[in-house]
Amino acid sequence: MVVHPPLARARMPVRSRAIGTILVHVTLLLGAIVCVFPFLWNLGGSFKTVEEMMTFPPTLIPTQLHWDNYSGLFANYPFSRWYSNSLLVAVVTTVLATFFSALGGYGFAKFDFRFRQPLFAVVIGALIVPQVATLVPSYIEMAYFGWVDSYVALVVPAAAPAFGVFLMRQYFVHGVPSELIDAARIDGSGEFNTFLQVALPLVRPAVGAFAIYEFLGTWNSFLWPLIIIQSKERVTLPLGLATLNLVMGSQEHWGNMMAGIVLSLVPIFALFIILQRQFIAGLTLGAVKG
DSSP: OHHHHHHHHHHHHHHHHHHOOOOOOOHHHHHHHHHHHHHHHHHTTTTOOHHHHHOOOOOOOSSSOOOOOHHHHHHOOHHHHHHHHHHHHHHHHHHHHHHHHHHHHHHHHHHHTTHHHHHHHHHHHTTSSSSHHHHHHHHHHHHHHTTSHHHHHHHHHSSSOHHHHHHHHHHHHHHHHHHHHHHHHHTTTOHHHHHHIIHHTTTHHHHHHHHHHHHHHTTTTTTTHHHHHHHHGGGGHHHHHHHHHHOOOOOEEEEEEEHHHHHTTTTHHHHOOOOOOHHHHHHHHHHOOO
């Protein structure tokens, strides 16, 4: 059968698109394997004995599940205390940071007040200041208020992040029509009630995406708790795991370390499952809004 040249030329783009699609999927699959493999390795190692960890060639799946690594973690170390401290700080910080970021972003987006542009420029400028540069001033401020070695010192400095205000302001500008806000005001709705019942539900995807981002950053925070926390009763999970790593000089405690890392990932996965719709919708909304 003879293929006419126009038909052959028409098939070439279809074949090229198919090859391109295959290459994209293969690349994404390899990237997913690279990202997931360390977690799978750690998960398998948390159920292995030390002898099995040291075998060569190494194995990903343990021959038998050993729960001693998990039970020993709670029996020999104050792991539950570390866990509850981090959970308390992360939840409170996430709630406050999300609320105040949305409130500040709404104010910058929908209110025309004096010095609005200079103040927003300060917010933008705060984004480029590295955390290391603010450690000493923040510590001095916490010491002045008498908040050193307290949960308050872990929550208050992160209660209104500049990134959150900037992010929420962008969503309020593009996702909430000003006419809708004006209509609510005409109907007699108060400003705070308009924010809660009219504007905030329209940016729910952004709220969910930022909540995941803030919780993840607070849950994994290490440097600031290392500086501000002094008592063992208020040690957070990253500090506890780091201390665990320092005191565990021998290989016999590797299983406990891996078990602690696995348990530390549970709240992150749970939060993502709960807010995955808002998170994905937030990414999509950010991609289509100019």
